[in-house]
Amino acid sequence: MTPKNKPTSTLFIPQEMFNTLISALDYFVATQAQIGETFFSKHATRLKAKILNYGRAFKSEGENSVSIYFYGIESAMLIKLLIYYINLGENPSADYYALLAKSDCKKSENHHREKSQE
Secondary structure, three states, X not given: OOOXXXXXEEEEEEHHHHHHHHHHXXXXXXXXXXXXXXXXXXXXXXXXXXXXXXXEEEEEXXXXXXXXXXXXXXXXXXXXXXXXXXXXXXXXXXXXHHHHHHHHHHHHHHHHHHHHHO
């Protein structure tokens, strides 16, 4: 049995799919600005923030990729949001991989700096 404080699933996806994932969440976040907070915008906002804060950029077989850990409830909500998004036929709105990779680089630099100060 998985302890409650540990994520239950891991998602490894290439850059293009990552950009589509974040664009899908962005679609629901944008609806919040237009019509106010909805069930979907609230969860999309939380998931997007988590993914951009805790996702890790890496290279796999020469391809830019991202790893993301989720709890069961987050995985279920992400699947639900993606199913709705697929039905809308939207395309990625930006290159979010570049944003994550840049952020990940800063996190790594801070981690190394903290380790060297110990």
